[in-house]
Amino acid sequence: MAVGVTNGRHAADEEARAEVDVLNSRLEKTTQLTKKIQACLGRLDATGKSVRDVAGPLNGETKKLQVLGNNIEAVLAAIERLRQPADSKNDEEQIIRMGPDKAGLPNYLASIKRLNKAIGEMMASNLRSTQQTVAELQRLVKLGTTQLENSFDKLLRTETPRAIEPLHFITKNKPFPVLSQDKFARLGLMNSFVAGLYRQTGGAPQESPTAKIYIEIRSQYLSSALVNLATASTSTAKKKNADAIYRPGTNGIGTYAQAMEGLFVAEHENICNIFTREDWGPVFEATCQPSLLELGRTLRELNSHIKTHMTTDCFLAYEIVEIISELSNNLERRTGELKSSLGASLKPVRETAKSSLSELLEDTKRRVNSLQTLPTDGAPVPIVSETMQRLQTMVDFLRPISSIMISLGDGGWKSAAASRGGVSDAIPSLASFDIGADGKEIFAHYCTDTIEALMMSLDARARLLLQKKPVMGVFLANSVTIIERRIQTSELAPLLEPRLGVLETWRKKATSFYTETCKDVSVHLFDVIHTSRAAGGGGSGGGRPASGQGGAMVVDSASILKGLSSKDKENIKGKFAAFNASFDDMVLRHKSYNMEREVRQMFAKDMQNMIEPLYNRFWDRYHEVDKGKGKYVKYDKSAIAAVFLTLY
Template identity: 85%
Template sequence: MAVGVNNGRHAADEEARAEVDVLNSRLEKTTQLTKKIQACLARLDATGKSVRDVAGPLNGETKKLQVLGNNIDAVLAAIERVRQPADSKNDEEQIIRMGPDKAGLPNYLASVKRLNKALAEMKASNLRSTQQTVAELQRLVKLGNTQLENAFDKLLRNETPRSIEPLHFITKDKPFPVLSQDKFARLGLMNSYVAAVHRQGGGAGAPQESPVARIYIEIRSQYLASGMINLATASSSTAKKKNPDAIYRAGTNGIGTYAQAMEGFFSAEYENICNIFTREDWGPVFEATCQPSLVELGRTLRELNGHIKSHMTTDCFMAYEIVKIISELSSNLERRTGELKSSLAASLKPVRETAKFSLAELLEDTRKRASGLQALPLDGAPVAIVPETMQRLQTMVDFLRPISSIMISLGDGGWKSAAASRGGAGDVVPSLASFDIGADGKEIFAHYCTDTVEALLAALDGRARMLLQKRPVMGVFLANNVAVIERMIQTSELAGLLEPRLGVLDAWRKKATGLYTETCKDVSMHLFDVIHTSRGGGGGGGGGGRPTSGQGGMAVVDSHAILKGLSSKDKENIKGKFTAFNASFDDMVQRHKGYSMEREVRQLFAKDMQNMIEPLYNRFWDRYHMVDKGKGKYVKYDKSAIAAIFLTLY
């Protein structure tokens, strides 16, 4: 058994040794293979380096050859492109020489554009051999552009009438003529091309400086100016009235028709421009086209302004009308076109300044004329300056809209000095801060009217004190003028503006009444008695006693009883009072009837006289009328008779 076991172990060991030998043999072969691979890699690396050393320069040369090939191809292509316009030059020249009318505008424009493109490409090639062709192409392009400009000029002139009668369109309320739609298309195509060439060629930046814009402005500006020249002349000539002293009436000057024509012409012209030029060119071309007409408008307004200044008191209303008309023209054109506002404002400025100054001038004129009166009616009649002044204010209401804007710019009370009315600093434009944005122009004008009335009445009052001297006639004079003023306010459009301010007239009316009724006080003095009866010593005498002044006719007074208690001296005194009263009363009545009074003044004063005198006379008559025993020697009027006299005074 032991021998068998040992034999088995020996066999296993032998087998293990055999496997180790096999592994060692394989490892040795692997090592040898690795060395061979390393040797191959070394040889391959050396070979790659040699290839790189050889291929590197070869690759660079290949790239150079590729660039050279590309350049050669580009040159060949450029030469081919150069040859094409040179070859087609004769064809394009034939189209150009035909002109846009014969060749057809689209075909002509396409040809000119091809020539421009060819010229640009040949200039970019910068080949000496093409210089002659470049020069010929430049000549053709210039010819093409010139012919387009000439065609634009010819077409526009043919479509623009030599003369036009604007009154035909104004009176029939027709829109002013514009160019036809087919002409818009042709002119627009030509402008689009020429303007683009002008910009690309480094022309002036202003749109109105392009060749076709200059052509348009020249032709159409002459058309506009010639269409309005007669109306400008008419505006100047109609300023001269047959009667220089007559107050200007709205609509009698031609400026309104002139402005209507200008609005019609300019609106139509803006439509033309919008259909021909590009959006960014509309404003500049429109302004330039209208400029000669605006210059003429400015000249006309300056001429009218000179006339207004020379006839300020009668023709200042023309200034208000011009302010209204030109302001409305500016607003309408700005709404339609967005242009011309500043140009029209500059033209209007002299007249507007005169309109502002006129307010102070008129007020001062009223004051000077009233203060300079050398004589006043001795019967207290009103003077002509009063209705003239009120008529002036009434006429102002016809121009309330422009006057309101002027009033707001002046500010409340700004008319009180000429410097304020002139605007102070001359050409300095008022800032927004100088305006009261909440101001009511109508209210300020109403204040101006009351200032005028105050100045007028104050001046007349001063002249009355100096020239009339007698207080009753002074009262009549003032009251008459107040009545005329109030009537002219209430019977005109001034009523709505001034009725809340009529308190100023109440004060003057009260003053006039006070002056006039001083005569009544003198007459009334004869009706006051300080007689004491022998019985009462202080309260009254006779049977009935003396009624207090508050009793009036309510108490029964016995004249016999009162007179019975008087002494002979007192009775003679009463007779004297009746006699003096009769004389002063008759004189007062006669003078009252002799004064020239407005109807409402006569009624006012008659009522005041009656209220002051009749109650006193009735009381006096009740007490003492029996002093002449009814013979009428001293007591001329009974109560019914004196009441009848007062009725004749109304």
């Protein structure tokens, strides 16, 4: 059993050693294979490095050769292109020398564009061999551009008349002429090309050659069309009668402005059809500038005339303000231009118009204070009617006056410095001419200020020169009546009738002055005689009726006189005689005064109301003093009533 087991173990060990030997044999082969692989990789790496060292320079040279080849091809192509303009120069020169009219404008412009393009390409190549060709092509382009400008000039001059008569278009209500549509196209093409070249230099739009040509030709056309109207505006300012008040529309400024608007609007249409949008404003301003300078000169001359004749021609200033402001607003609405230029031209006249309001007030006071005498019969002086005539005339210019007064502020005319100051070049918009409540109220206030200043000056002068209250009363009442009549019979009525309280104050003052005489006359009708109660003929109450009873109580004159002493009767006779003398004198003087019809009636009524009731009472009591002989009692009640009727 032991021998068997031993043999078994020996066999297993042998088998294990055999397997180990096999594994070792395989491992040795793997190691050898690995070494061979490593050797092969080493050789392969060395070979690749050699290939890179050789192939790298070859690749770089190949790329350089490719770039060189491309450059050569580009140079050959450029040379070919550069040869083309030189080869076609004769063809282009032939077109240029024909001019735009013969060659045809599109073909002519295309030729210049091709020449400019060729010049650009040649200059970009910077090849010395092309410099002579470039110079020749530049001369051709310059010739072509010059001929294009000349053609623009010729065409525009041909289409522009030497002069037109603006009145023909104004009176017939026809639009002012513009250039024809086919000329717009040609002029626009030429300007577009020339201005495009000029714009590349960075110049101002109105400085391009075609713009300069246009401005020169068309500005002369506008100036020549307006010059006669400018002259007429100054000549019509000189009136045959220097003292006559200016009447609306009698100066030529309205026609002048109307023609200017029509011409300028037509010119703006021309410019919009020829020039690019960004050039419209500058070219339009420059074209109109000479005409605007002439307008400014005309307005300055008119302003000098107005300042010399302020009291009669200030209304021309108001009219100019409205006309030129309306012109400015219309042009701004239709063209968007010229507002500032027109504002600068109008500025002197606007300043005069503003200052006139305070100057007219001062002139009114000055003229009254310069009066050395006043009519002794109380007749009104011309300054009253003249002042009201001035206010009436102002209503005809209410729109511009309203805007001026609004800018001054209510009461601003009281300060001459304020009237002259704070004036800018800007022209008010159309809204400034709204004569609504504010404008009317301010103008009405100005009118009442003027009336008050007039009446105060007249009152002061009357106190100094007339002194006697009755004639002062007549003088002031006449003035008030004339003022009121002028208001009620004119366009001043709706403005000033609600403000007539200022006149009522002066009317009461005039009445108080005039009725001083009535007091002097009526003083003779106040008795201080005391009669006995029994003398009244019938008990209590005596013979004196209560004041105001009149016909409610029958007065017995004979009974009253019985109760008087001889001295009292003589006193009554004296009162009748004194009354008769003073009353007759008052009547005589009343009839001698120079009164307006309304004043005579007013004062006659006042006299009658003050004296007749007193006289009737006195007559009722004492008329029997002369037994009806009329020696002392000159008037009975019906007679004195008849006298009063003659005073109306």
